[in-house]
Amino acid sequence: MPNRKNIFFYDQQDNEMENTLRPLFDLALRNDFTIVNDAKDASIIVSIGGDGTFLQAVRKTGFRQDCLYTGITRSNESGLYCDFNLDNFDEMLHTMVHEEMEVRRFPVINVKVNNESSFDCLNEVSIRSTIIKTIVIDVLIDDMKFETFRGDGLIVATPTGSTGYNKSTQGAVIDPKIPCFQVSELASLNNNRYRTLGSSFVLNSDRKLTLDIVQSGNDYPIIGLDNEAFPIKNIQTVTVSLSNKVIKTVKLKNNSYWDRVKRTFL
Known part of the structure; x- marks a missing residue:
């Protein structure tokens, strides 16, 4: 494992942001941290921005299991993944240096497309129609047929992803300490031919969800993995299961997941 005090900063590169971050770099160096230019050499990966940037940082650095992730929001941003902002970066460094770190672990789902390509997701995977026509999907749980869905698409969300796209479809907000994933329509x-549950449902960590795309003129649906869209042609089957990976983040004291949910939505 890389040196425990090697930090990699992930941010959207621009001159203005580099000037803003310069005091943070100096502060890190004064606290005996080493700033590295390659995420592979880092033991701590820090994203600068909101939740979208945090998701990109995790994806672009390969869902590292041997390091800590943390997010720093800018003054006009908030984030459910980000415990810190530019005003309390020194508090983060002090926690890492002088206190026993509290680490939270966020579940990750694994997504296989056509039983070939494999992807990890920290937030959600979504499958949607790309044409003005409903998409038909056979939904199987542990290889047993559950329902045939017809509509605009389906979302499969992790507990932390439950506050995003999933919540906008009236899905439930799930505690990230529960190892599970949620399916929302x-x-x-719903009519005499097509009948679905009509509500979100939650699957346990040992369940396997299979989504078989019925090829009925909607042969090129769009698949969204976290905050990226992937143009995968001829998607026939999507299989989702809970990964054995987790994303470890530094936890600020007195700032639980539900504290951040409250600040964000209430």
Whole structure:
């Protein structure tokens, strides 16, 4: 494992942001941290921005299991993944140097497309129609047929991802200490021919979810992995399961997940 005090900063590169971050770099160096230019050499990966930047930092650095992730928001941003902001960066460094660090672990889902390509997601995977036509999906739980969905698409969210796209579809907000994932519908069509549960449902960590795309003129749906869209042609099957990976983040004292949910939504 790299030196425990090697820090890699992940941010959207621009001159203005570099000037803003310069005091943070200086502060890190004064506290005997080493700033590295390659995420592979880091033991701490710090994203600068909101939740979207945090998700990108995790994805672009390969869902590292041997390091800590943490997020720093700018003054006009908030984030459910980010415990710190530019005004209390020194508090983060002090915690890492002088206190026993509290680490939280966020569940990750693994997504396989056509039983070939494999992806990890910290937030959610979504499957949506790309044309003005509903998409038909056979939903299987542990290889047993559960329902046939017809509508705009489906979202499969992690507990932390439950506050994002999933919540906007009236899905439940799930405690990230519960190892599970949630399935939510996008504008389902319910009639005598197609009948779905009509509500979100939560699957335990040992369940396997299979989504078989019915090829009925909607052969090129769009698949969203966290905050990225992937143009994968001819998607036939998407399999989702809870990964054995977790994303470890530094926890600020007296700032639980539910504290951040309250600040964000209430």
